[in-house]
Amino acid sequence: MSELIKKQVNDAKALMEKAVDHTDNELLKIRAGKANPAMLDDITVDYYGTPTPLSQVGNVNTPDARTIVVQPWEKSLLNPIEKAIKDANLGVNPTNDGTIIRINVPPLTEERRRDLVKKAKGEVESGKIAIRNIRKDANEKIKKLKSEGVSEDEIKTGEAEIQKLTDSYIAKCDVLSEAKEKDIMTV
Numbered sequence: 001m002s003e004l005i006k007k008q009v010n011d012a013k014a015l016m017e018k019a020v021d022h023t024d025n026e027l028l029k030i031r032a033g034k035a036n037p038a039m040l041d042d043i044t045v046d047y048y049g050t051p052t053p054l055s056q057v058g059n060v061n062t063p064d065a066r067t068i069v070v071q072p073w074e075k076s077l078l079n080p081i082e083k084a085i086k087d088a089n090l091g092v093n094p095t096n097d098g099t100i101i102r103i104n105v106p107p108l109t110e111e112r113r114r115d116l117v118k119k120a121k122g123e124v125e126s127g128k129i130a131i132r133n134i135r136k137d138a139n140e141k142i143k144k145l146k147s148e149g150v151s152e153d154e155i156k157t158g159e160a161e162i163q164k165l166t167d168s169y170i171a172k173c174d175v176l177s178e179a180k181e182k183d184i185m186t187v
Contacts, residue, residue, distance in 0.1 A: 002145075002150050002154050004145050004148065004150060005142055005145065005150065005154055005155070005157070005158035005161075008138050008141050008142050008145075008158065008162075009138070009158060009161050009162060009165065011138070012134055012135065012137075012138035012162055012165060013165055015134045016131050016134050016165060016166070016169040017169070019127055019130040019131050019134065019169070020127060020131075020169055020172050020173060020176070022127065022130070023123060023124060023126070023127030023130075023173055023176060024176055026123040026126075026127075027120055027123055027124070027176060027177075027180045028041075029041060029042065030116055030119055030120050030123070030180065030184070031090070031105065031108075031116070032108075032116070032180070032183040032184045032186075033105070033107055033108045033113075033184070033186075034065050034066075034105070035062045035064070035065060035066055035067055035068045035103070035105045036062065036068075037060040037061065037062055037068060039068070039090060039105075040054050040055075040060055040068065040070070040085070040088075040090075041053075041054075041055070042088070043084050043085060043088045044084065045057050045077065045080050045081050045084045046080050046084070047077065047080070054070065054081065054084065054085075057072055057073060057074070057077050057081065058070050058071050058072035058073055058077065058081065059071045059073075066104060066105050066106075066107075067102060067103065067104055067105070068092075068102075068103040068105065069100055069101070069102055069103075070085075070094075070100065070101040070103070071099070071100045071101075072100075072101075075098075075099070078096050078098070078099075078101065079096070081094075081101055082094045082096050082101055085101070085103065091106075091112075092104070092105055092106070108184075113184050113185055116184045117180075117181050117184050117185065120177060120180045120181060120184065121177060121181075124173050124174070124176060124177040124180075127173045127176075128170050128173050131166055131169050131170055131173070132166065132170075134166075135162055135163070135165075135166040138162045139159050139162055142155055142158045142159055142162070143155060145158075
């Protein structure tokens, strides 16, 4: 296989790895009945007029499986943090005791679990689509190498290599999906 094709294969591999990592991070944000600080990753707090990620204005911990505790670094941020958590529409109710904010994560109903499984499958499907788009772009780049003197056989070999990568990364997405579904459906 020529160096030009190897470069395209390696580039595609790196992009597919990023797509799987992104899918994994998106799945972490879907709650599975257990308290997880990653549930609050997307929340931004109005910090003196600037939208700031929650993790940059306080500590987020899970003392037990059903509770998340947010301890702001400034007491003046208690109300803005509480408001931001309520506005995030996570299905949880924060309670402010004057020094920290406690969030009790309620157990999931069967119907809510099914909805979360659908959402997780949607995220995984988005990851698979990203991987397929990377495959398409890599194959187009490999075909363009014909004008640079790369033989037909090398182009076919490169496309086959890209397909193998695609299959393996889609399989990784399926494994993530099954693990998340099992996690969500476990009572």
